[in-house]
Amino acid sequence: MKHSNVKQIINIDAKLTDRINELLSHYPADKKKSALLPILHDVQDAHDNWLSIELMDKVAEILEIKPIEVYEVVSFYTMYNQQPIGKYMFEFCRTSCCCLRGAEDLMEYTCDKLGIQEGETTPDGNFTVVGVECLGACGYAPMMQLGDFYKEHLTKEKIDQLIDDCKDNKISLH
Incomplete structure (x- = not known):
C-alpha cells in the first residue's frame, strides 16, 4: 500500500453522513460491510478523489470493521486512489x-x-x-x-x- 506524505483533511460533513446513512439503509444492520464499495466511492469523491489512511480508518470505524478490511479493498481495486492524483x-x-x-x-x-x-x-x-x-x-x-x-x-x-x-x-x- 502506498503512503503519501500529503496530509488530507478528513471531512465527513452532514451531507456525506446523510449519504452514508442512506447507503447503509439498503443493507441489514449486521451486514454493514456490504456498503463498503459505494461508501468508499462517495468518501473518495468528497476528498479530492483519493483515500488517505485516516479516511480508510474512518470508513472502517463507520462500518465497524477492521481497518485492514478497508485497506485490502482499496489496494485491490484501481478505482480507489491511495495518493493525490491530477485533475x-x-x-x-x-x-x-x-x-x-x-x-x-x-x-x-x-x-x-x-x-x-x-x-x-x-x-x-x-x-x-x-x-x-x-x-x-x-x-x-x-x-x-x-x-x-x-x-x-x-x-x-x-x-x-x-x-x-x-x-x-x-x-x-x-
Missing part, C-alpha cells in the same frame, strides 16, 4: 488487445510529453498517467479512461488533442 487521470488499458495495438507506446508517449513517469502527477497537479487492467473495451483498442469516459482508437495525435483540451478546460470528467 485529469489518464488510465491506459494495458492488457493484451490494447498492448497489441500500441497502448504501452502511447502511455510512454504521454508520459514523455507531460514530463512524468507512469503513476506520477505533473508538478502543476493537472495530469496523472497510470496503466490499469482491462477496461472491457477491447474492440476499441488502444483505449484509455479519462474521468467517466472512454477515449478509444487512440493515436499520438488524439493524445496531443486530449492534453490540449484538458489544458484549455474543454474536457468534462463526468
